[in-house]
Amino acid sequence: MNWSWQAVLRERGVAWVETASPAAQAQGLAETVAAALSDALASRGEARMALSGGRSPIPFLQALACHVLDWEQVKLTLVDERWVSSISLRATSGCCAAICSRSLIGCTGSPCIRA
Secondary structure, three states, X not given: OOHHHHHHHHHOOOOOOOOOOHHHHHHHHHHHHHHHHHHXXXXXXXXXXXXXXXXXXXXXXXXXXXXXXXXXXXXXXXOOOOOOOOOOOOOHHHHHHHHHHHHHOOOOOOOOOOO
């Protein structure tokens, strides 16, 4: 990335992060979001998160599901709704409902690997 653009982004509070792979990107984002959610839970007793649909956030949500948080106190809202049936995995609500019910609420199909 051009250094002048990086400076502009930094001035606006945006960090440019390069990762080795999409999986590393999802894992890094999940760690950052889990830390922010944990901080919000500790200070306010609840946290809020807006989720996009489609297939792009699936690796991130699967990585996020591996973090131990008080998910009952994490309020979710959906953004970027698509004009498809709400039960379609192409819909934000369909995608997030499937991932959240499987991953965030501890389904045995979760891809978490714990040491």
